[in-house]
Amino acid sequence: MVDLTEKTLGIKRVFEGRALTLDVAEIELPNGRRSVREFVRHRGAAVVLGERPDGQWVLVHQYRRAVEETLLEFVAGCLEEGESTEAGAAREMEEESGYQVLSLTRIGTIVPCPGYSEERLHLFHAAISQEPQAPRPDFDENLVVTVMSAEEIDTAVDSGIMIDAKSIAAWLMWRRKKAAALL
Amino acid sequence: MVDLTEKTLGIKRVFEGRALTLDVAEIELPNGRRSVREFVRHRGAAVVLGERPDGQWVLVHQYRRAVEETLLEFVAGCLEEGESTEAGAAREMEEESGYQVLSLTRIGTIVPCPGYSEERLHLFHAAISQEPQAPRPDFDENLVVTVMSAEEIDTAVDSGIMIDAKSIAAWLMWRRKKAAALL
Numbered sequence: 001m002v003d004l005t006e007k008t009l010g011i012k013r014v015f016e017g018r019a020l021t022l023d024v025a026e027i028e029l030p031n032g033r034r035s036v037r038e039f040v041r042h043r044g045a046a047v048v049l050g051e052r053p054d055g056q057w058v059l060v061h062q063y064r065r066a067v068e069e070t071l072l073e074f075v076a077g078c079l080e081e082g083e084s085t086e087a088g089a090a091r092e093m094e095e096e097s098g099y100q101v102l103s104l105t106r107i108g109t110i111v112p113c114p115g116y117s118e119e120r121l122h123l124f125h126a127a128i129s130q131e132p133q134a135p136r137p138d139f140d141e142n143l144v145v146t147v148m149s150a151e152e153i154d155t156a157v158d159s160g161i162m163i164d165a166k167s168i169a170a171w172l173m174w175r176r177k178k179a180a181a182l183l
Numbered sequence: 184m185v186d187l188t189e190k191t192l193g194i195k196r197v198f199e200g201r202a203l204t205l206d207v208a209e210i211e212l213p214n215g216r217r218s219v220r221e222f223v224r225h226r227g228a229a230v231v232l233g234e235r236p237d238g239q240w241v242l243v244h245q246y247r248r249a250v251e252e253t254l255l256e257f258v259a260g261c262l263e264e265g266e267s268t269e270a271g272a273a274r275e276m277e278e279e280s281g282y283q284v285l286s287l288t289r290i291g292t293i294v295p296c297p298g299y300s301e302e303r304l305h306l307f308h309a310a311i312s313q314e315p316q317a318p319r320p321d322f323d324e325n326l327v328v329t330v331m332s333a334e335e336i337d338t339a340v341d342s343g344i345m346i347d348a349k350s351i352a353a354w355l356m357w358r359r360k361k362a363a364a365l366l
Contacts, residue, residue: 001244001253001327002327004244004245004246004253004325004326004327005246005253006246006248006325008248014198014200015197015198015205017197017205017207017219017221018219018221019221019299020205020221020222020299022198022200022203022205024200025248027248029323029325030325033322033323035322035323036200036201037248037249038200038201038202038203039203039248039249040223040249040299061184061187062187063187063188063189064294064297064298065189065191065208065210065220065222066220066222066223066296066297066298066299066300066301067294067297067301067303068301069297070184070187070188071294071297073297108343108346109343109346110346110347110348110351111247111250111254111346111347111348112295112296112348112349113249113295113296113300113302113348114247114249114250114252114254114256114347115247115249116202116203116223116249116300117249117296117299117300118249118250118251119296120250121348139216139218140212140216140218142187142189142212142213143187144184144185144187154359157356157359158359158360158363160291160292163291163292163293163294164293164294164297165293165294165295165296165304165348165349165352166295166348168293168352168355168356169348169351169352169355172351172352172355172356172359173340173351173355176340176341176355177341180341
């Protein structure tokens with residue numbers, strides 16, 4: 001295939017906030033034309049499908065100001081500096097939900113917003129404890145933990161109750177791989 | 184369920200670039216604590232699974248500077264001001280690929296980045312023409328159209344060749360709904 005790589009001529013930081021950092025890259029296309037690409041810097045995040053020994057799944061209802069809705073999502077959160085994706089996945093599950101991670105299986109890595117964010121999402125299945133300890137969410141995380149069956153999650157995807165792309169992609173990738181014994 | 188809605192106390196524009204606009208909202212959580220939410224403003228976009236009469240699918244290889252990779256994606260693009268999601272889907276398919284849209288079926292709506300973007304993605308299946316006209320991409324769109332079978336797309340998802348979350352979610356939602364005759 002033809003090489004579509006864009007040459008970066010320069011890069012400038014244009015915003016640095018509490019959670020978001022924005023850069024603008026001046027680029028040259030393969031055809032020689034120049035343009036700019038504005039994008040969010042991101043350390044990456046983990047998404048965790050937590051399954052209890054009884055076959056029930058742990059999710060969260062989380063209010064998301066950006067879309068002004070409370071969403072049904074799997075547990076997810078940003079990696080800390082220098083943290084492995086596995087350590088981040090286990091930490092996020094324990095902090096957000098209180099459930100302990102017993103073992104992790106990697107599902108894959110996806111990009112949620114390649115048009116304007118460098119974020120990569122590392123997807124995991126986690127075997128978790130049957131009972132939670134007290135969760136320890138960040139001071140401004142605004143969520144409630146919920147427990148659902150696989151059939152209830154399928155219905156949430158099919159009916160449009162679950163609209164979070166990372167949660168849908170992670171769940172359906174897991175379902176496919178389980179069905180095909182790819183994991 | 185408990186109401187998790189965050190009260191917006193104020194909102195400020197902090198960056199307005201060529202393609203991205205960033206706002207910061209000062210918010211009050213249900214427990215009375217205050218914080219800020221930084222997020223990308225977005226008009227919404229359409230994602231189109233284009234299927235030719237011969238059962239082959241139209242996708243694009245597109246270089247994405249934010250992740251510094253050429254990605255395999257379904258056709259997608261931002262809605263124009265005042266444009267319906269259907270009109271946007273048909274326009275993007277014709278501009279990016281050159282294929283004509285004969286009919287559209289709505290698959291659903293998802294949010295790719297609810298933590299820091301208000302973007303909503305409207306997912307469609309499109310019955311398209313067998314042969315393309317000349318595409319008319321934006322001057323700085325950097326992509327190559329490709330044609331694949333359903334089996335090749337499944338393999339791309341399972342093997343990690345396709346990592347674009349919106350494309351994976353749209354494709355697997357479509358596969359599920361077709362299998363279950365939900366559409």
